[in-house]
Structure formats: C-alpha cells, structure tokens
Amino acid sequence: xxxxxxxxxxxLGLEELLEFAxxxxxxxxxxxxxxxxxxxSLFFFIVQLFTGVLLLVYYRPGPEAYDSVRQITYDINxxxxxxxxxxxxxxxxxxxxxxxxxxxFFMKAYRKPREFGWWSGLVLLLMTMLFGFSGYLLPMDELxxxxxxxxxxxxxKIPWIGPKIASLLRGGLEVNEFTVQRFFALHVVILPLAFLxxxxxxxxxxxxxxxxxxxxxxxxxxEQRRTMPFFPNFLAKDLAMWLIALNVLxxxxxLFPWQLGEQADPxxxxxxxxxxxxxxxxxxxxxELFQGTWxxxxxxxxxxxxxxxxxxxxxxxPDSRNGKRARQATWFGLVVVLILTATTILGYWGxxxxxx
Amino acid sequence: MSSTTKASNxxxxxxxxxxxxxxxxxxxxxxxxxxxxxxxxxxxVYRYLASPVERAEAQAAVTEVTLPEAHKLPRKSxxxxxxxxxxxxxxxxxxxxxSAFNAKCxxxxxxxxxxxxxxxxxxECHGGIYDARSGANTGxxxxxxxxxxQVKVSETGVVVSKS
Ligand code: FES
Numbered sequence: 001x002x003x004x005x006x007x008x009x010x011x012l013g014l015e016e017l018l019e020f021a022x023x024x025x026x027x028x029x030x031x032x033x034x035x036x037x038x039x040x041s042l043f044f045f046i047v048q049l050f051t052g053v054l055l056l057v058y059y060r061p062g063p064e065a066y067d068s069v070r071q072i073t074y075d076i077n078x079x080x081x082x083x084x085x086x087x088x089x090x091x092x093x094x095x096x097x098x099x100x101x102x103x104x105f106f107m108k109a110y111r112k113p114r115e116f117g118w119w120s121g122l123v124l125l126l127m128t129m130l131f132g133f134s135g136y137l138l139p140m141d142e143l144x145x146x147x148x149x150x151x152x153x154x155x156x157k158i159p160w161i162g163p164k165i166a167s168l169l170r171g172g173l174e175v176n177e178f179t180v181q182r183f184f185a186l187h188v189v190i191l192p193l194a195f196l197x198x199x200x201x202x203x204x205x206x207x208x209x210x211x212x213x214x215x216x217x218x219x220x221x222x223e224q225r226r227t228m229p230f231f232p233n234f235l236a237k238d239l240a241m242w243l244i245a246l247n248v249l250x251x252x253x254x255l256f257p258w259q260l261g262e263q264a265d266p267x268x269x270x271x272x273x274x275x276x277x278x279x280x281x282x283x284x285x286x287x288e289l290f291q292g293t294w295x296x297x298x299x300x301x302x303x304x305x306x307x308x309x310x311x312x313x314x315x316x317x318p319d320s321r322n323g324k325r326a327r328q329a330t331w332f333g334l335v336v337v338l339i340l341t342a343t344t345i346l347g348y349w350g351x352x353x354x355x356x
Numbered sequence: 357m358s359s360t361t362k363a364s365n366x367x368x369x370x371x372x373x374x375x376x377x378x379x380x381x382x383x384x385x386x387x388x389x390x391x392x393x394x395x396x397x398x399x400x401v402y403r404y405l406a407s408p409v410e411r412a413e414a415q416a417a418v419t420e421v422t423l424p425e426a427h428k429l430p431r432k433s434x435x436x437x438x439x440x441x442x443x444x445x446x447x448x449x450x451x452x453x454x455s456a457f458n459a460k461c462x463x464x465x466x467x468x469x470x471x472x473x474x475x476x477x478x479x480e481c482h483g484g485i486y487d488a489r490s491g492a493n494t495g496x497x498x499x500x501x502x503x504x505x506q507v508k509v510s511e512t513g514v515v516v517s518k519s
Contacts, residue, residue, distance in 0.1 A: 054404060076407040078400035246393075 024230035027213045034103035035211055035234075036241045041100050043242045044093035045199070047249065048131075051086040052188065059138070061184035063177040066263045069139040073260045080257050087258040089249055090132055094279050096245075097125050105333045108317070108326060109212035115314040117209065120202040122311055127195050129279055134187040136277065140180055145264030146274050148183070149175050154287075157296045174266060215326050275351040282340050285347030310336065415440040419518045426514035434470035439516065443467055444505065445477070446516065447488060456516045457491045458503035468502070477502065 009015050026035060058076055060068040072079035101121060104110060110118035137148040152175070156166035171178030217225060228234055261271075276284050283303060290299040309332075317329040403410075418440035426446060429435055435446045436459065445459040447470050457477070459467045466481035470488065477486040485495035491502035508515040 054401065057405065077403040077410070079404060079407070081400055082404055243393075250396075 018231075021231035022229065024210070025227035026211055026230050026234040027217065028226040028228050029213065029217045031103075031107060031214055031217075034099075034107065036238060037096055037100035037103055038206070039238045040241055040245050041093055041096040042199075042203075043245050044089045044096055044249075047089040047246075048086065048093065049192075051082050051089065054082050055086055056188065061138070061181045065138060065177070065180045066140040069141075069260060081253060084253040084256075084258040085249060088253045088256075090135065091278075092245070092249060092252075094128060094132065097128060098279075101125060102333065102337065104212075105313070106330060107212060107214040108329065109214075110314045111212070111317070112314070114205070114209055114212055117202060117205045118314055119311065120198055120205065124195065124198055124202060127191060127198070131187065131191055131195075132277060132279065134183040134191065137175070137180060137183045138187065139260060140177075140264050141261035142264050142268075142271060143261050143274065145175055145266075146270040147276055148179065150274075151276065151280070154296075154300070157300075175264075176266075273351055275347070278344065278348075281347040282343040285343045285350065288347075288350065306336070412441045416442070421516045422513055423516065424513040427509050427511070429514075432472045434472075436467075437516075439505065444516065445470060446507070446514065447477075449489065450475075453489070454507040454509055454514070455489055455491070456505035456507045457486075458505070460503075461498055462493065462500040462502065463496070463498040 005014070026032070055072065058068060058072050058079065059065075069083070072083055074080070104118065104121065133148075133151055137144045152166050152170060155169065156162050158165065167173060169179070169182065170176070171182050213225070275281065283299075286299045286302060287296065290296070313329060313332070317326065421437070421439050421444075423435070423437055423446065426435055426437075429446070429448045431448050431452060432450045433448055435448075437444055437446060439458065443459045444456060445468065446454065446456045448454055457468075459469075461468050461479040461481065461484050463479065463482055463484050466479050466484075468477050468479045468484070468486065470476075471478045476488050476494070477491070478484070479486075479496065479498065483496045484493065484498040486492060486498065486502055487494050491504050493499065493501050504519075506517045506519055508517070
C-alpha cells in the first residue's frame with residue numbers, strides 16, 4: 001500500500017497536492033454557512049451530467065422525441081426515476097445558484113480581486129437557465145411545446161433580424177421536430193462545451209483567491225478572525241452538505257415523480273394555467289405588465305438594464321468596507337431580491353388567480 | 357485509510373483501546389453507509405441500463421411464432437423472419453415439405469441464407485454449408501448443425517415452434 005502510494009506520488013506529486021490542501025483554510029464566522037452553496041450547485045451539476053448521460057442512452061430527438069420519453073418514463077426500468085432526478089436536480093441547481101449568487105452579493109465577495117469570479121458566475125447562471133430552457137422542450141409534451149413557443153417569441157420581437165434569428169433557432173416557422181433536434185444539440189453538446197471550461201475557470205478563481213470574507217469580518221482585527229483547515233475539515237462538511245442535497249433530491253424525485261403531459265399537438269390550444277418554469281416567471285410577468293407596441297421593448301429594456309447594473313456592481317462598489325457605499329450595495333441587492341420575488345409571486349397569482 | 361493507521365499507532369503507544377475501538381467503529385459504520393448509498397444508486401442505474409437486455413431475454417423465452425401468410429410461400433424458396441429476438445429461416449422445399457432454423461451460423465454467428473439452386477444453406481462469411489432439410493453442417497468451418505425449429509402448416513399460416 002505504502003509502496004503503491006510512493007510509486008504514484010513520485011509520478012503525480014500527490015504529496016505536493018496534499019501539502020497544498022493542508023495549507024488551504026476557510027474563514028469561520030457567523031456567515032460561514034453561505035460558503036457551502038457554490039459546492040451544492042456544483043453537486044447538482046454533477047448529478048445533471050450523470051443522469052443526463054443516462055437519459056441519452058434512450059432518448060431519441062426529432063419526431064420520436066415524445067415517444068422515447070414516454071418509453072423512458074413508463075417502460076424502462078427506473079426510467080421514471082432517472083428522468084425525475086434530472087428534472088428535479090435542474091431546478092434545485094438553479095435554487096442553489098441563486099442562493100450562492102445572493103450570498104456572494106451580500107458578502108460583497110465580488111470586490112477586488114474577485115470581479116471575474118462574479119462575472120463568470122453570472123454567465124454560468126445565464127447558461128444554466130438556457131440549459132433549463134433547451135431541456136424543457138425535449139420531451140415534446142404539451143407544456144414543453146407551448147413554453148418553447150412562447151419563449152421563442154422574445155428573439156422574434158427583436159427589430160429587423162428578430163424573426164430570422166427565431167426561425168433559425170426553431171428550424172422553421174413553428175416549433176417542430178427540427179426545433180427539438182436543434183435544442184437537443186444545444187442542450188447536450190454546445191452548452192456543455194461552453195459551460196465546462198467556464199466552470200473550470202470559475203473554480204480556479206475561487207482556488208486562486210480563496211474565500212472572501214464579508215466586510216463585517218474584515219472590520220475585525222486579524223487576531224480575532226478564525227479559520228478552519230480546508231482539508232479535511234471543510235471538505236468533510238462540504239461532503240455532508242452534498243449528502244443532504246442528495247437526500248433531498250432523492251426524496252423529491254421519488255415522491256413527486258416528474259410528470260409527462262399529453263403529446264404536443266400544434267392544432268390544439270394550450271391547456272389553462274400555462275406558465276413558464278419558476279426561474280422565468282419574473283420575466284414573464286414583467287412582459288405581461290407592459291403591453292402595447294412598446295411593451296416588449298420596455299420590459300426587455302428593464303431586464304437588460306437590471307442585468308447590466310447587476311453585472312457592473314464591482315465597479316461602483318469597488319472596495320467597500322463597512323461604510324456607506326457597502327450599505328448602498330446592500331440596499332440595491334435587497335431591492336433586486338424584493339422585485340424578483342414580488343414579480344414571481346404576482347406572476348403565479350396571475351396565472352392561477354385568473355384561470356381558476 | 358489514514359484514520360485506521362493513526363488508530364493503530366495510538367494503540368501501539370498504549371494510550372487506550374477504547375478510542376481506537378470507537379474510531380474503527382465509526383470508520384466501519386461510515387463505510388457501510390457509503391456502500392448502502394452506492395447500492396441505492398447503483399441498483400436502479402444497473403436495471404435502467406439493463407432494461408433492453410431484460411426485454412430481449414423475455415422475448416427469447418418465446419417458444420412459438422405464427423406467420424399468418426407464410427403458407428403461400430412458393431416451393432423452392434425461403435422466408436426470413438424474427439423468432440423472438442433471433443433471426444430465423446423458413447424453407448418451403450421442392451417436394452412440399454417445410455423446415456425452419458435459427459439463421460445464426462454456428463461458426464462465428466453470421467446470418468445464413470437458403471440457396472435454392474444448390475438446395476443448401478450457405479454462410480457468406482466463411483463459406484459454411486448446411487443441409488437444407490436437416491440443418492446438418494456439411495462443409496466449411498461450422499462445427500455444429502443449425503438449431504432446428506418445428507413447423508406446422510395450416511390454411512391460415514405457418515406455426516414455428518421450439519421443440
Ligand atoms: S460465420 Fe458462418 S462460416 Fe463463419
């Protein structure tokens with residue numbers, strides 16, 4: 001055993017790695033809990049890779065898409081479980097990423113020198129939402145069909161080139177089996193190819209700069225700050241979190257299996273209460289709010305502006321200590337949380353409040 | 357791993373057996389829980405991937421196949437059909453008798469074919485030759501005769517069955 005380790009160590013430099021891991025520490029303070037959420041997001045992403053490859057074994061895009069998902073859900077052993085796990089983990093991954101993002105925001109962890117961590121994280125979030133959007137169509141049931149149809153209205157409305165772009169995405173003038181094939185390529189090849197290196201970059205930055213401490217900790221004198229070793233203490237806690245995440249996922253996937261609706265039928269009107277996934281609800285609601293000729297432009301403008309402001313936060317809150325500027329950023333964050341929650345709730349209330 | 361080595365060091369120094377016992381116990385318990393998790397994930401994944409295999413095996417248990425239109429098959433000709441998951445060969449001989457075989461060559465598994473002009477069954481892959489009535493291997497590399505099925509012909513079709 002020892003000689004095998006020695007053999008490997010000589011070639012791979014394991015001892016250096018371990019030595020490195022031993023020196024790495026994680027700050028301990030009353031907000032340490034929020035450090036776990038990046039890892040939890042990562043865990044759900046790994047689950048997505050794993051279950052995604054399993055689904056790929058039976059899924060057939062194109063005209064047979066619905067049938068193959070029906071087969072996975074009802075015929076293949078444990079197919080329902082794999083599919084349900086994939087869908088639930090996608091949603092939990094987004095929840096974890098949002099928590100991670102807001103905790104990073106409120107801990108002010110985007111400040112120098114962590115700007116690129118913030119930006120790469122935002123792009124990863126947008127890509128995850130695209131993953132969700134492109135994956136949603138793949139079963140080609142009624143809900144998937146209409147959600148995609150509506151979602152593609154957004155590029156459609158861009159002046160001049162919009163319809164061209166939307167048609168290219170769709171592979172036609174209406175959502176059809178070519179759309180499924182394209183979204184499939186996007187979902188399993190293009191997005192992962194872009195996502196993985198960016199994720200690597202994001203994780204490397206975290207490694208390079210270490211955990212950021214919130215301003216309230218920074219205000220303390222150095223002697224009063226506490227840390228714990230990353231290896232094995234923090235890692236063990238990280239893994240415990242993963243185990244909890246796995247259990248939550250297993251319970252949700254097993255007790256609330258993801259449903260498969262009726263096969264999409266372009267000649268049929270959508271079922272009542274149709275709405276997008278929760279992470280698009282806010283946008284959906286704002287789109288509904290501003291109607292008329294300029295409505296779409298206004299609502300898209302608001303979202304773009306919000307996103308730009310959110311992205312640029314490291315610039316106008318560059319090096320805040322516990323002072324006034326930090327408080328402004330905190331207020332900004334709270335307003336964003338408030339608006340997102342409010343519009344999401346109003347969106348759901350609108351969907352269910354009217355139709356039922 | 358490292359915890360057990362540490363534990364044995366401790367006991368060698370004689371600092372107390374109880375702590376060691378607890379360490380070993382916790383290590384073993386965590387290992388056992390880990391194995392349970394792996395099994396709980398591995399079992400569905402295995403069954404999921406094995407689904408088509410299980411289905412084929414269930415199909416392979418089929419002992420009888422009815423071919424509705426096959427009685428119209430002209431003499432001196434053959435019909436390829438599916439017997440469960442396997443490819444099979446039905447021959448209507450010149451004298452009006454019938455034979456049916458599993459079409460898998462006993463040499464390396466190619467699919468054999470009926471050659472009416474030579475009145476034999478031939479394997480293209482390495483030139484294996486079988487008797488068209490009995491399926492006996494009469495030439496080339498095949499080591500064994502073809503698997504023979506029973507044939508019953510009626511007005512409505514042909515029934516092929518495993519003996
Ligand atoms: S496989 Fe048929 S002769 Fe070799």
